[in-house]
Amino acid sequence: MKILFSPSETKRELATHGKLEKSSLIFPYLYEKRLQVLENYQALLQTQDIPTLQQLFGIKDTQKILTQASKTIFDALTCKAILRYSGIAYDHLRFETLTENAHAYIEANVMIFSNLFGPLLAGDLIPEYKLQQGESLAGFKTEAFYKEHFSDAIDAWIGDECVLDLRAGFYEKFYTLKRPYITMKFLKKGKVVSHFAKAYRGQVLREIALHQPKDEKELSAIAFTNLRIKEILEQKLKREYVFEIIA
Template sequence: MKILFSPSESKTLGGELKNLDDKAFLFSNLYDKRLYVLNLYNEFIKTASKDEVSKLFGLKKDFDIQKYTEDIFLKPVMKAVLRYDGVAYDYLKYRSLTQISKEFIDENVIIFSNLYGPILAKDEVVDYKLKQGENIPGFIFDKFYKDNFSLALDEYLQDEDILDLRAGFYDKFYEIKKPYLTLKFKKDSKVVSHWAKAYRGIVLRSVALNSVSTIKDFYDLNIDGLKVCSIIRKGLKSEIVFDITI
């Protein structure tokens, strides 16, 4: 089973300096495509006006903007699942997982990065800024990755069960073309947004700890604080609606 996951705006500092090569990311055959995006982004942040960069980053303070206009090829890298530290990642608590569970995450979670595109959780990325939905004039990140990586993803996922834990925005990067499972979370009969991020992390942690390898196994999984309310099937998508019970 492969799990599709979102990145986060906030990121952990630090990492190691390493040379970038075609083995750095998922789909080494598409390395040149990814490198094209990284070079385009790198050149833009170094040459664009302050206002343009501020908009791209979603930042206003000069100090913060200056920090993220450094050459990304000279910055330290860190495993993506450790670099991203938003709400979902806080609740995943990757560092506290067993080694077997960490390896499960590393190999089976595909994160849809706004800058890097689809990468494995183990792939290493820099501390960068790119506000969700922002683009470079004449270039749309999600469209580029959808146009150039969809076929590779189709082939990569063709024999896998798919659990889609992405936020809806990331459908723009890739449209799943086979049956898949997604989740919705409700509290007091209302769909939640902030807590949905937390529970995506909680669900992913539970999946990893139990080495869930099929959708059938997922249906049998008991997750603390969640109770199945309904299952809705429409087209290729099956959606479990969970009630948050705590």
């Protein structure tokens, strides 16, 4: 099973590996394409234009902006993408508390869609960076660029495997699935949860890593903690599991 996942606005300042290089990321034959985005981003940082960087980073504090802008992503040390991100979903995944076998499963089968680095395997090595969701690089839309240049590679990576799409809506702009896939929606007292959906996506990914289902039948057999299947909706290629939160 292949799982598509979102990144997080917040990052850990963790350094466990060397500098970014071609072999750090999936699809090394497309590394030159990624470099176009990364060099564009680095050039914006070097301008030290405060209003532009406020928008880019999504922060107002001038000193924090200048500190962030002084970093060079090509010189910074890296860590695994699954450890770099630290938002709600990742807090509920609690990756570091999982078994080594679960680690290996996530690192090989979870693809995270970074608005700067594009599609990443969870085990890929990336430096710390800051880029607010939905922000372009001076008009350069990274989501459109990665969709154009990386979609065929993602198709090949997925192959004929079952796909679970746990991405937030914005990250669907990076890649459109062309084969049947599964999504999940979470309801609390009959109403769709949005912000807290991140927590349940993290929880679901954790339990998937422990059970390691190979297909939809095995996925549907997992009794997810505090979740009960209410219904399954079908629309074109999508099968949406609607869960009621019972905690």
